[in-house]
Amino acid sequence: MTIDVQQYLVRQEPYYQPQGREVQLYEAAYRNRLPVMVKGPTGCGKSRFIEYxxxxxxxxxxxxxxxxxxxxxxxxxxxxxxxxxTRWIDGPLTTAARIGAICYLDEVVEARQDTTVVIHPLTDHRRTLPLDKKGELIVAHPDFQLVISYNPGYQSLMKDLKQSTKQRFAAFDFDYPDADLETAILAREAGIAAELAGRLVKVGLAARNLKGHGLDEGISTRLLVYAAKLINDGVDAADACRMALVRPITDDADIRDTLDNAIDAIFG
Incomplete structure (x- = not known):
């Protein structure tokens, strides 16, 4: 069966603002076909970076x-x-290995450990994928690359990558952009004024300061974009912040009150 490679191409340039030298470093990893691991909190731009x-x-x-x-x-x-x-149907990893795609396993630690073991032969000198049920050994296309991501903030003894898996990858640490860059991202993504974007970033920073003090995870850049789009659509700024920034991340009444007060102070 012929695979239509065109359907997997990214047609339009995704908007991505580099935080450092990650673009050049990733290009070097790809030139050497090194497997790549990207780590960072929810909504900080990991998937956007890989798409870019x-x-x-x-x-x-x-x-x-x-x-x-x-x-x-x-x-x-x-x-x-x-x-x-019966008819054999390739899975996404197999398809990527055949056509020379970048295969991106998003939040890989959510998968069972016995599942992630299947990637091991693709991430060392062998670059092969055994299809035991089919009796076939796939030699990965020269352009194939495997990329995985996960959020270290959610790690536990039950949900972590084995060292035998981690040590097969070159790794990138991602975090939320600094305030100026995040302001520019919000202004560009949602089409809002920089002054308004800056206020939203202040709300995000207030929530991130509570991580580990009642919040498991701070407000992501993604949620800030949601709030900005609501405001741009005419929703009151405080209502948009509560709807897009506070209510999705916590049900704790005290944390909600703290963040609601911060919103009132920033947008009052």
Missing amino acids: MAWKLDRPLITVACNEDMTASDLVGRYLLEADG
């Missing part, structure tokens, strides 16, 4: 949103029973 790099390198991108119910078959493929017999 796929566009910049003009490589197809296949993204897999990992979850605790994902099996190895979900990644590599399975036989399907049809009226006239």
